[in-house]
Amino acid sequence: MSDDGKDQSINLSHEKADLLPNTSNTVVITYTPQIQDIITCAYFQVTAAGGNELKFSAKGVALGFDVELSAKSMHFGEVQIETETNRILNVVNNSDLPTQFQLQTDQSNMFSFSQTVGSVKPHSSTRIVVNFAPRRTGNYYERVFCVVKNHKVLFVDLLGTCFDILTKPIPLMQKHVDIYRHKVVMGAHNKTNLKKLVDSNASQSSLNEIIDYEYEIPMDDLSQVALHKEML
Numbered sequence: 376m377s378d379d380g381k382d383q384s385i386n387l388s389h390e391k392a393d394l395l396p397n398t399s400n401t402v403v404i405t406y407t408p409q410i411q412d413i414i415t416c417a418y419f420q421v422t423a424a425g426g427n428e429l430k431f432s433a434k435g436v437a438l439g440f441d442v443e444l445s446a447k448s449m450h451f452g453e454v455q456i457e458t459e460t461n462r463i464l465n466v467v468n469n470s471d472l473p474t475q476f477q478l479q480t481d482q483s484n485m486f487s488f489s490q491t492v493g494s495v496k497p498h499s500s501t502r503i504v505v506n507f508a509p510r511r512t513g514n515y516y517e518r519v520f521c522v523v524k525n526h527k528v529l530f531v532d533l534l535g536t537c538f539d540i541l542t543k544p545i546p547l548m549q550k551h552v553d554i555y556r557h558k559v560v561m562g563a564h565n566k567t568n569l570k571k572l573v574d575s576n577a578s579q580s581s582l583n584e585i586i587d588y589e590y591e592i593p594m595d596d597l598s599q600v601a602l603h604k605e606m607l
Contacts, residue, residue, distance in 0.1 A: 376418040376430075384408050385417040385433050394423075408437030411525055440526045441469035442476070442495070448549045451507040451535035459508035464488075464531060466503065466521065468495035478503075479520045485509050486517050486533045509537035514547035 388403035408415065414436050421429040445465035454460050466476050478491040489504035509515060514536050521529040536546040 376420050382415055382417075384413075384415045384435065384437075387419075404433050406433070406435040408435065411437055411439030411527075413437050440472070440474050440523065442474060442523045442526050442529070443467050443469070444521060444529050444531050445500075446531060448532040448534070449505060450546075450549065451533070453536045453538055453543075453546060454507060454509060456509065456512060456537055456539040459506055460535075461504050461506045464503045464505050465500045466493070466495050466523075467500040468497060471497050473497055474526065475524045476501075477522045479522060480517070484517070485515050485535070486519070488519075505533065507533070507535045509535065512537050512539050512542040512544065514544055516547060516552060 384407055386405045386407070388405070392400045392402075394400055406415070414434070416432060416434045418430065418432045421431075445463075445467060449462050449464065451460050451462060468474055473494055473496050475494045476492070478488055480486070480488060480491060485507060487506045487508070489506075490501075493501050493503075495501045507515075515534065517533045519531050519533060521531070523529060532549060532552060534547055534549060534552070536544055538544060
């Protein structure tokens with residue numbers, strides 16, 4: 376009844392049958408959702424020649440995969456130039472079915488992954504090694520998105536600082552990124568101006584757009600921060 380044909384989640388095994396006296400017939404209703412958090416409701420009417428009419432409904436809610444990353448922020452600390460360090464990121468699948476994932480990241484940058492595409496078994500996890508190998512001094516930040524099949528997009532923030540014998544920047548922390556993002560959302564900062572600061576190699580003012588005064592970090596000692604294109 377009132378079926379526009381757009382939602383194919385609820386299907387009947389058959390719609391017609393012959394009933395002998397004092398017998399019954401079983402109709403199997405199959406619910407196969409395709410989109411997470413979508414509520415499907417279908418109404419049916421059973422008619423018989425010379426008999427009464429019956430009405431019933433079938434309803435269902437599509438539950439998505441329960442997938443998460445082991446961390447939303449990973450700080451690699453202070454790394455000396457021409458050296459590297461790594462951290463472990465787990466893609467955790469708490470669902471009863473296997474799922475696939477893909478990390479959206481540049482192939483050649485300061486942060487690299489042991490794998491960017493893979494699958495996770497039910498009630499299991501996949502371990503990914505994230506490597507930080509800076510090639511020049513400064514603060515580095517990148518937000519990496521993780522696309523999971525039939526699930527909302529996940530992300531993890533990667534931060535690290537590179538120093539040498541002459542230059543040791545004040546480390547960029549997650550709270551600085553959060554403050555900057557909040558101010559951008561509220562319209563207090565212009566991301567275009569920040570990009571100009573980064574591109575101009577301004578060593579004293581690049582973090583001024585990110586760090587709030589309440590943290591009392593001396594602005595004169597702040598070095599350039601290298602932002603991923605997602606922030607610019």
